[in-house]
Amino acid sequence: MIPSQTDMGELDEAWAAALSEAEQRARLAGRREVAEYLALRNSNDLIRKAGVEWLVSEFTNLAGEANRAGASIQLSSREGHRFPIGSSTMVGHLLTLSFGIRTLYIEAGWPRVPRDGFVRGGGLACANIRHLGIRKAGQELLLTKTNNGTPVWKSLSSKRASLHVSDMRHHIAILLDR
Numbered sequence: 001m002i003p004s005q006t007d008m009g010e011l012d013e014a015w016a017a018a019l020s021e022a023e024q025r026a027r028l029a030g031r032r033e034v035a036e037y038l039a040l041r042n043s044n045d046l047i048r049k050a051g052v053e054w055l056v057s058e059f060t061n062l063a064g065e066a067n068r069a070g071a072s073i074q075l076s077s078r079e080g081h082r083f084p085i086g087s088s089t090m091v092g093h094l095l096t097l098s099f100g101i102r103t104l105y106i107e108a109g110w111p112r113v114p115r116d117g118f119v120r121g122g123g124l125a126c127a128n129i130r131h132l133g134i135r136k137a138g139q140e141l142l143l144t145k146t147n148n149g150t151p152v153w154k155s156l157s158s159k160r161a162s163l164h165v166s167d168m169r170h171h172i173a174i175l176l177d178r
Contacts, residue, residue, distance in 0.1 A: 013149070015025055048125045051151040052108040055127055056095050058165060060107050062172050063097050071176055074098040083107045085126045085140075086141040088117025103132035104175045108141075127153065131170055137174050139167070 056077070063073045074097070079096035092109015109129035111117050119126055125143035140156040141163055153163040 002115060012099065016096075019087075044124055047145065047151045048143065051125055051153065052092055052127070054151075055108050055141075055153060055163075056093050056106060056170055059095055059097065059104075059171075061166055062165075066172055073172075073175070081107055081109065083109070083128065083151050085128075086120060088119070090119075090126050091116065097172075099177075102175050102177065104171060105130040105132070121156075123154075124151070131171070131174055134156075134174065137171070139163075139171070171178050 046134055059073065060077075063071075067073055076096045076098075078096075080091065082089055082091050083094075084090075088111055090107075090109035091112045093109065095106040097104040097106070106129050107126065109123060110119055110125040119142070121142055122146050123142035123146075127141040127143070128154045129139040129141070131137040138157065141153045141155055143151055143153055146152055154161060155163055155167075
């Protein structure tokens with residue numbers, strides 16, 4: 001069974017609460033290593049969530065800007081979306097932007113259970129930006145942390161090291177055939 005958007009939000013909240021409780025129990029039991037692992041896991045989950053939310057909200061804002069300028073981009077959003085990256089399965093968000101017959105998909109997430117696999121390359125999450133019928137225009141992304149702990153989406157499929165809002169504007173321009 002695939003959970004609904006509401007179920008995924010509740011599941012994420014329950015997971016965060018369970019991690020916090022397990023970390024507290026480990027600290028009280030003197031199991032420092034387990035407590036440190038659980039604290040890192042919780043911290044990484046917060047970074048993952050913030051990174052995915054930023055990506056989706058920026059594309060949503062850019063589509064809104066384009067619509068205010070006269071475009072008629074249709075938006076749809078889905079939580080709990082599952083998509084493959086290599087032999088792993090990411091679970092997260094799917095934002096679909098449609099303009100006439102053109103469609104732009106933004107999918108971002110991370111493995112949630114052990115059978116989903118893992119994120120390669122030391123990343124925290126993965127994302128795909130895909131243009132329907134224009135494979136070369138797509139972009140694969142990896143969410144990593146900078147040296148100061150800031151999350152950054154790194155491009156795996158372009159020469160530019162990290163994703164910028166200008167890159168996102170370029171994807172919107174492709175969608176609008178400009």
